[in-house]
Amino acid sequence: LAKTTQPISMDSYEGQEVNITCSHNNIATNDYITWYQQFPSQGPRFIIQGYKTKVTNEVASLFIPADRKSSTLSLPRVSLSDTAVYYCLVGEFRGGGADGLTFGKGTHLIIQP
Amino acid sequence: EPEVTQTPSHQVTQMGQEVILRCVPISNHLYFYWYRQILGQKVEFLVSFYNNEISEKSEIFDDQFSVERPDGSNFTLKIRSTKLEDSAMYFCASRKPGQGETQYFGPGTRLLVL
Numbered sequence: 001l002a003k004t005t006q007p008i009s010m011d012s013y014e015g016q017e018v019n020i021t022c023s024h025n026n027i028a029t030n031d032y033i034t035w036y037q038q039f040p041s042q043g044p045r046f047i048i049q050g051y052k053t054k055v056t057n058e059v060a061s062l063f064i065p066a067d068r069k070s071s072t073l074s075l076p077r078v079s080l081s082d083t084a085v086y087y088c089l090v091g092e093f094r095g096g097g098a099d100g101l102t103f104g105k106g107t108h109l110i111i112q113p
Numbered sequence: 114e115p116e117v118t119q120t121p122s123h124q125v126t127q128m129g130q131e132v133i134l135r136c137v138p139i140s141n142h143l144y145f146y147w148y149r150q151i152l153g154q155k156v157e158f159l160v161s162f163y164n165n166e167i168s169e170k171s172e173i174f175d176d177q178f179s180v181e182r183p184d185g186s187n188f189t190l191k192i193r194s195t196k197l198e199d200s201a202m203y204f205c206a207s208r209k210p211g212q213g214e215t216q217y218f219g220p221g222t223r224l225l226v227l
Contacts, residue, residue: 032213043117043204043218044156051213087156092213100146100158100169101206101216 004088009108018075020107022088025069033064033071036087038106044087048073075109083111115139117219119205125225126195134190134222136205145188146206146216147180149173156204162188195226 005023012018024033032051036044048055050062050071061074075082085106091099118137126132138145147159161168162180177193188207192199202223206216 034215038156041202041221041223043206043221046215046217049213049215099144100161100171101148101156102158103156105155 004090004104006086006088006104006107008105009110011110011112012078013112014079015077018078018082018109018111020073020075020086020088020109021070022073022090023070024088024090027068027090028092030092031068031090032092033062033068034089034091035060035062035073036089036103038085038087044103047086078109078111080111080113082109084109117205117207117217119203119219119222121222122220123223123225125227128197128226129194132192132195132224134192134203134205134224136188136190136207136219137186138188138205138207139217140186141209142207142217143210144168144208144216145180145182146208147190148204148206148218149201150204150221151198151201159190192224195224197226200224200226 032049034049035047037047038044048057048060048062050064052064055062063072085108087103087106089101120135145162148156150156158171159174160170160180179191181189202221204221205219208214208216
């Protein structure tokens, strides 16, 4: 899996849009970009995955520039319940050998009232 | 929406005892995983399993650990002789075959070794 760099923590307020950027300069051609969310004492939860350009689902949007060396997770109108750790992972996710996920420390997002 | 389930949610054991953690992956998934997270630390990969055999294992997954898929639905992690440092949350995950498919995690089992 490609090495990723993301901020250790971020603060925001309810109703705001939050953007978390992840750098992955060594991303390979076959690599996907995946974001997970983790609440305390719970398992990581898949949020969104993309390969290039923009992906949007009911939870978030993922923006990937043409060079794919970074990506930005965008959470629209956050609420207190979005307080969690957010992980950016980059890899082929192809199954079989060598596909255990490597989690970094993630970004601890704190939403205040 | 299908989910990965794990039992028990909490387990307390004495050092040196054997524990078995159970997982029911999502039914059409073929790849299975165990991870652990020591309190306040990162989620760490332990082992992946496919076609009734281990695909990959980390350095953490030493001889005291074993995995098994005893039937068509359960996936278990056995710790033969628990140590104090095995205290952690243990997460099971599963995924469908195919490139780009993501892993879905269970709620975890909190293991406390006394």
